[in-house]
Amino acid sequence: MTEDLERKIIEIIATDRIDKPISSMSGKLKRSKPKLAKTIELAPGNSFEGERTYARVETSNRDKARGMRGGINKFIENYPREGAILEGYIAEQRVASETHLCFGMYEGCRITADDYIGVMTSLGFTEATAKKLYPELMDISRNLARKRDEVERSILIGSEIYGK
Numbered sequence: 001m002t003e004d005l006e007r008k009i010i011e012i013i014a015t016d017r018i019d020k021p022i023s024s025m026s027g028k029l030k031r032s033k034p035k036l037a038k039t040i041e042l043a044p045g046n047s048f049e050g051e052r053t054y055a056r057v058e059t060s061n062r063d064k065a066r067g068m069r070g071g072i073n074k075f076i077e078n079y080p081r082e083g084a085i086l087e088g089y090i091a092e093q094r095v096a097s098e099t100h101l102c103f104g105m106y107e108g109c110r111i112t113a114d115d116y117i118g119v120m121t122s123l124g125f126t127e128a129t130a131k132k133l134y135p136e137l138m139d140i141s142r143n144l145a146r147k148r149d150e151v152e153r154s155i156l157i158g159s160e161i162y163g164k
Contacts, residue, residue, distance in 0.1 A: 009103055014111050014119045016103075016153055021140035099158035104151055 040055060042048060047056035066074070072090070076083030105111070113134055120130035 010111055010115050011119060012101075012103055012155070013105060013153075014115045016155075017111070017141045017145075018116060018119055018137055020144050021137050024140070024144060095162045097160045097162065098156055100154040101157050102152055102154045104153060 040048075040057075042055060042057045044057045044059045048054060072083070072086065075086065113131075116134055116138070117127065117130040120133065121127055125133065
C-alpha cells in the first residue's frame with residue numbers, strides 16, 4: 001500500500017513537472033498565432049495560393065449570446081426593483097470549501113528519468129521520442145521552477161459552496 005501510494009505521488013509530481021513547460025510553450029504558441037495571423041496582409045474576401053500554402057480571409061456574422069453581466073444590466077434597466085434584488089443575491093457572500101492534494105519531494109530525493117518517460121509514453125509519445133524530449137523538458141521545467149520558487153505544489157480535488 002505504501003509503495004503503491006508513493007508510486008502514484010511520484011507519477012503526479014512527474015506529470016506536474018512535465019505539464020509546466022508544455023503549458024508554458026502552449027500559452028506562448030496560443031498568444032503568437034493571432035499576432036502572426038494579423039501580419040498576413042489579405043483583405044476580407046481575398047485569398048492567396050502559393051506553392052505549398054493557401055490562405056483566405058472570411059468575415060461572418062454570427063448571433064452571439066449576451067454576456068452574463070450584460071444580461072443582468074439589461075434586466076436592471078427593464079426591472080429596476082427586481083434588478084436590485086438580483087444584484088443583492090449576486091453580491092451575497094458564500095463560503096467555499098476547497099480540498100487540495102498537496103505534494104512535493106523531500107530534499108535530496110529525485111524522480112528518475114524512467115518515471116518521467118513513463119508519464120510521457122502514457123501521453124502517446126514513443127519511448128524513443130520521450131527519451132529525446134526528456135532532457136529539454138527537464139531543463140525548461142527546472143528554469144520555470146526556479147523562477148516561481150516552488151517547493152510544494154497542490155491540485156484542487158474537490159470544492160463545495162455553502163450559503164451563509
